[in-house]
Amino acid sequence: MKRLFFVLVIVVTLVGCQSEPDSLKLFDELVVSTNYDTKAVFGAYTTYAIPTDTIGFVSNTNPNDTILVSRADNDYYPRRVLERVMSNMNDREYTRVGRNENPDLGVNVYVVKDFNLFQQVVYPNYYYPYYYGYGSYYSYPYVNTYAYNTGALVVEIVDLKNVTPDNKVKVIWNAYMGDVYSTIDLIDQSTKAIDQAFIQSNYLVHEN
Amino acid sequence: MKTKYILSIAFMLLIVRAEAQENFFYINWNGNIPLSSKEYIDNASGRGAKIGYRFFFGRDRRFSAGVDFNWAQYDQYKPKETFETESGAITTDYFNYIYQYGLTASSQYYFPLGEKDRFFPYVGLGLGVNRNEYNVYYNIYTDSDKAFGFLARPEAGILVRIGERRRMGVMAAVHYDYSTNKSDELDYKNFSTVGFQLGIMMLQW
Numbered sequence: 213m214k215r216l217f218f219v220l221v222i223v224v225t226l227v228g229c230q231s232e233p234d235s236l237k238l239f240d241e242l243v244v245s246t247n248y249d250t251k252a253v254f255g256a257y258t259t260y261a262i263p264t265d266t267i268g269f270v271s272n273t274n275p276n277d278t279i280l281v282s283r284a285d286n287d288y289y290p291r292r293v294l295e296r297v298m299s300n301m302n303d304r305e306y307t308r309v310g311r312n313e314n315p316d317l318g319v320n321v322y323v324v325k326d327f328n329l330f331q332q333v334v335y336p337n338y339y340y341p342y343y344y345g346y347g348s349y350y351s352y353p354y355v356n357t358y359a360y361n362t363g364a365l366v367v368e369i370v371d372l373k374n375v376t377p378d379n380k381v382k383v384i385w386n387a388y389m390g391d392v393y394s395t396i397d398l399i400d401q402s403t404k405a406i407d408q409a410f411i412q413s414n415y416l417v418h419e420n
Numbered sequence: 421m422k423t424k425y426i427l428s429i430a431f432m433l434l435i436v437r438a439e440a441q442e443n444f445f446y447i448n449w450n451g452n453i454p455l456s457s458k459e460y461i462d463n464a465s466g467r468g469a470k471i472g473y474r475f476f477f478g479r480d481r482r483f484s485a486g487v488d489f490n491w492a493q494y495d496q497y498k499p500k501e502t503f504e505t506e507s508g509a510i511t512t513d514y515f516n517y518i519y520q521y522g523l524t525a526s527s528q529y530y531f532p533l534g535e536k537d538r539f540f541p542y543v544g545l546g547l548g549v550n551r552n553e554y555n556v557y558y559n560i561y562t563d564s565d566k567a568f569g570f571l572a573r574p575e576a577g578i579l580v581r582i583g584e585r586r587r588m589g590v591m592a593a594v595h596y597d598y599s600t601n602k603s604d605e606l607d608y609k610n611f612s613t614v615g616f617q618l619g620i621m622m623l624q625w
Contacts (some may be wrong), residue, residue, distance in 0.1 A: 230493060233515040233557050241500060241580040243559045247508035318604070362560055412502050412509040 240396055242365075242389040242405040246413050255419030257373060259307045261315035262298060265291045268322030269338040289399060294321060296403040297367055300410040305418035318381070320368040323392060364390035365402055367409060369416075385416060441625075443475040443486075444579075446591045448619030452492050456612040460554075461496040461516050468492030468520075474528065474625075479512050480618060481540065485527040488546055488573075492615075494518040499547065514558035520611070522571050524548030530579075540579035547572055550599035554606050569601035569611065589621045 248254075267290040297319060298308060309315050369385040376382075387409035395401045410416065450468040454461055474486030500513040524546030533539045550571035555565040577593025594616055601611045 230519050232516075233495070233497070237497065237513075238515070238559055239560070241513055243510065243561065245508065245510040247505075250507050349586060358473040394560050408511050412511055 235394075236396065239391075239394045240401070242392070242395070242401050244405050244408045244412065246409050247386055248295045248415065249382065249384040252290045252371065254384075254416050257306065257316040257371075258418055259313070259315045260301055260317035260319055260369070261309060261311045261313075261322070261372075262294060262319040265296065267293060268320065269325070289402070290321075292399050293365065293402055293406065296406045297321060300406060304410065304416055304419065307418075308381070314372075315371040316371075318372050319369045320366070320370065322366050322368075323363055324366055325363040325393070340354075362391050363393045364388045365392050365405065367406065373388065385413065387413075422436045441476055441478070441596065442481065442623075443473065443484075443625075444589070444621045444623045445471070445473050446619060447471045448591060448593075448617035448620035449490060450490055450615055450617045452494070452597070452613040452615040454494060454611075454613050457609045460606065461494045461518060463494065463496045465492050468615075470615075470619075472526075474526075482530050483527065483534075484530070484542075484544075485525070488524050488548075490520075490522045490528050490615075492518075492520045492613075494520070494555075512558040514556055517553075517555040518611075519549065519553040519555070519558065521552075522548060522550045522573070522599070523575055524571055526573070526575070528575075537584055537623050538581045540581075542577060544575045545573070545576075546575065546595075550597075550601055550611065552599075552601045552603075552611055554603045554608055556606065563606070565603040565605045565608075567601040567603050569599040571597060571599040572598075573597050577617070581623060587623045589623055590619075591621045592616075592618045 241351075301319065302308065306317065311318075367387045367388075368383055370381045371384045372381060374382065387406070389402065389405040389409065392398060392402065440618060448470045450470040451464065451466045452468055453464045465581050468491060470488060470490035472486055472488035474484045477483045477485070494514060495517045498514050498516060500511060502509050502511040525548055526546030528542045528544030530540045531543045533541050548571045550569050551567070552567050554565045554567070573595050575593050575595035577595075578590055581589040581593050594614065596612070596614050598612045599610065602609050
């Protein structure tokens, strides 16, 4: 009888143990967080510049910033991501121009790894010392790290129309989408997240 | 504040132990239905357990006192939702969780029924402390808050001894839990539930 009692103790103990949500359900959509400069007049910008097949890559574990480059096949991640950003920008009546054609806006797209993005508030209004486009990611304002792999896809819009006298550029919109290291379908979830970032930013539109 | 709760319970246990004669252990499955802050979770929980140790006073077994410990998990999936912030928005689906642990000192009054040594319907009241951990899971991220509070638990149930000479019995009860736990961070007010418990007990007489 005592044995039965102790078996039941174990069974009930196990039933009562803490559990966490099903990871398949947790990871099937990226969290999409957008922030904007409340003083920016988004309707006043007309043109933007964005690369075709290169996105940035920033990692705490690899201090040498690098880039992700599309391979020849169209299905590769950077290209699919950039195309979706461009598609949304075009839908919002912004016109893509070359980087040497004096764009109003610069669009940065990059993946950050091991950065604690969601635990630390990162609002627009921060300035980059200079805008070189891609490969100049040495001054991001977040530094904390997780002990495990975590990462976010970041889309960032900088104001090239109002460069400061000392040549600084201001970030006026950003979107953090994570976690890109725990996805079930990375490309599909990333492109849907980009769409969602624009959906929840209805102020981001050029006004004729 | 926590120390005060613990000392109160320990003191009551000492009194109980000194006066006690016959006693029993029980271990029960414990299901609960949230009654408050249902916008956070309104799903019933079947994941929980309650264990306890109670002592009778006197040979007629009309009063007992003891200590009860319970734990339960409440959870609910929330479909994708967009939350506006001062300068942006965040969109995600998420899971709300509560991990609850309660410790009470309790006393019971038993009504005489039929065969005196086999059926023990009772009413009781437990007072103690409740600890809730509130977790919001979204993707790999978790927002978490913990809260202690005062717990009051009126309870009604029945003990059924399997046979006159058996030291094992079945226990069933319904209880109402009210506790003052709240989470300002997650906008969670007080915590109250109604619970059902069913299980076995080991009698020491």
